Amino acid sequence: xxxxxxxxxxxxxxxxxxxxxxxxxxxxxxxxxxxxxxxxxxxxxxxxxxxxxxxxxxxxxxxxxxxxxxxxxxxxxxxxxxxxxxxxxxxxxxxxxxxxxxxxxxxxxxxxxxxxxxxxxxxxxxxxxxxxxxxxxxxxxxxxxxxxxxxxxxxxxxxxxxxxxxxxxxxxxxxxxxxxxxxxxxxxxxxxxxxxxxxxxxxxxxxxxxxxxxxxxxxxxxxxxxxxxxxxxxxxxxxxxxxxxxxxxxxxxxxxxxxxxxxxxxxxxxxxxxxxxxxx
Ligand SMILES: NC(=O)c1ccc[n+]([C@@H]2O[C@H](COP(=O)([O-])OP(=O)(O)OC[C@H]3O[C@@H](n4cnc5c(N)ncnc54)[C@H](O)[C@@H]3O)[C@@H](O)[C@H]2O)c1
Numbered sequence: 001x002x003x004x005x006x007x008x009x010x011x012x013x014x015x016x017x018x019x020x021x022x023x024x025x026x027x028x029x030x031x032x033x034x035x036x037x038x039x040x041x042x043x044x045x046x047x048x049x050x051x052x053x054x055x056x057x058x059x060x061x062x063x064x065x066x067x068x069x070x071x072x073x074x075x076x077x078x079x080x081x082x083x084x085x086x087x088x089x090x091x092x093x094x095x096x097x098x099x100x101x102x103x104x105x106x107x108x109x110x111x112x113x114x115x116x117x118x119x120x121x122x123x124x125x126x127x128x129x130x131x132x133x134x135x136x137x138x139x140x141x142x143x144x145x146x147x148x149x150x151x152x153x154x155x156x157x158x159x160x161x162x163x164x165x166x167x168x169x170x171x172x173x174x175x176x177x178x179x180x181x182x183x184x185x186x187x188x189x190x191x192x193x194x195x196x197x198x199x200x201x202x203x204x205x206x207x208x209x210x211x212x213x214x215x216x217x218x219x220x221x222x223x224x225x226x227x228x229x230x231x232x233x234x235x236x237x238x239x240x241x242x243x244x245x246x247x248x249x250x251x252x253x254x255x256x257x258x259x260x261x262x263x264x265x266x267x268x269x270x271x272x273x274x275x276x277x278x279x280x
Contacts, residue, residue, distance in 0.1 A: 001085065001136045001181060002245055005030035008081045010073065010125070012064050012117065013091030015042035017192025018140065018185075020049075021233035022088055025241050027053040034077040034084070036062035036070075037091065038200050056081060063202075064091045064117030067124070074124045084128060086244060089121035090140040090185075092158075093197035095207070096218045099153035103209040107154050109201055114158035115165075122169060129180045130173075136181040136244050139166045143188045143257045147264050147277040151218035170249055181247045187236050188254035189229035195222055 001007070009026040013019035014035035020042075023033045027050045035050070035057060037043045043059045050057035058080050062069045077084045092114045095106045118139050129135030144152065145159030166184035173180050193199070201207075211219075236253050243251045252258070260277040267274050 001134065001247070004086070004241070004245070007085040008032045008034065008077065008083055009086040009088065010034040010036070010077055010084050011088040011090060012036045012062065012070075012073075012121065013140075014046055014059075015039040017194060018187070018190065018233050018236055019088070019090045020046045021237035022090065022138075022240055023050055023057075024053070025234070025237035026086065027055045027057070029241060030055060031086065032056040032081050033058075034073070034081060035059045036064070036073050038063050064089070064120060065112030067116075067120045070117070070120040070124045074128065078128065083132065084125065085132075085135050086138070087121060087125040087129070087135070088138045088140065088240075089118040090138075091117050092140060092142075092194070093200060094152070094155050094194050094222070095197070095201075096152050096155070096222060097209075097211065097215045098151065101209065101212055101215060102154050103207040105205040105207045106209070109205040110154045110158055112205075114155070115161050118162050118165060122165065126169070126173075126180065130176075130178055133179045135179075136183070136247075137166075137169070138183045138185055138240055138244065138251075140185045141166065143186050143252075143254065143260075145184070146186055147257070147260045148274065149278050150276060151215065152222075166249075181244065183240070183243050183249055183251050185236070185240060185251045186253075187231070187251075188257050189225045190231055190233055190236055190253075191227055191229045192233055195219070195226045 009031045011023045014023050015037035047057040047059045062073045141162040142159040144156045145163035148156045170182040
């Protein structure tokens with residue numbers, strides 16, 4: 001989509017971090033923006049910031065793990081803003097832990113937000129974009145969708161799945177000559193609220209499992225790495241705008257991660273055991 005001015009963007013996880021930055025970057029392009037999140041308070045503050053840029057903003061409390069709420073988000077956008085053109089399935093959470101140490105509730109929570117959230121977004125919005133023969137979908141994965149760092153099995157599972165879903169969506173739309181673009185966003189560490197995602201865990205998915213020392217150490221490492229990320233959320237958002245305009249599929253905002261991706265591919269092709277991407 002070369003021209004964004006006057007079009008409508010939908011962003012999930014818009015109350016904080018990358019979602020907030022994307023909403024503001026789209027507003028800078030002259031787009032109206034529909035904002036969804038479970039955090040209503042911060043969502044309305046972001047809506048104020050978006051409106052200050054002279055475009056329209058609407059907000060809806062949406063838990064992306066619930067199909068009906070994502071469908072209601074789409075219906076609200078079309079009813080109130082007239083159409084939707086750019087869809088960013090971005091909401092995400094990041095409980096850490098080895099696969100066997102993560103509770104069933106941990107798995108259910110992260111799969112619900114990071115994977116089902118994207119699935120619901122793709123299912124709810126793609127038919128509308130196809131019908132108008134114009135649009136673009138950006139799914140937020142992570143470098144953890146291209147490599148598999150230790151200590152975050154559930155997160156890696158969701159992000160690899162989002163990459164697979166996005167690649168397949170790209171093929172399926174191309175086979176139909178659809179004028180609907182797809183991008184998958186794969187950042188490394190960016191200073192946002194992601195290390196504090198426990199704040200949005202629903203009560204019914206509270207984890208009863210005591211965290212191991214290893215997991216606590218990984219959490220401390222992750223918090224530090226996120227905080228000291230060299231690329232800001234605003235820079236990532238500008239990269240997304242550029243990719244949408246250029247119709248580019250992979251958005252890799254941290255080029256220094258590429259050797260780890262190459263190492264994984266080589267290990268696969270040579271059929272040898274995977275090297276630890278954090279130890280390369
Ligand atoms: N920050 C990083 O280092 C980094 C790196 C790679 C990928 N990502 C991905 O970027 C995306 C955005 O995360 P962020 O870094 O901006 O973190 P963030 O915590 O600042 O923002 C995430 C937002 O998602 C919302 N959210 C959580 N559960 C939700 C639900 N069920 N329904 C709707 N909204 C929900 C939160 O309230 C929050 O506003 C996530 O998918 C994350 O996995 C982040």
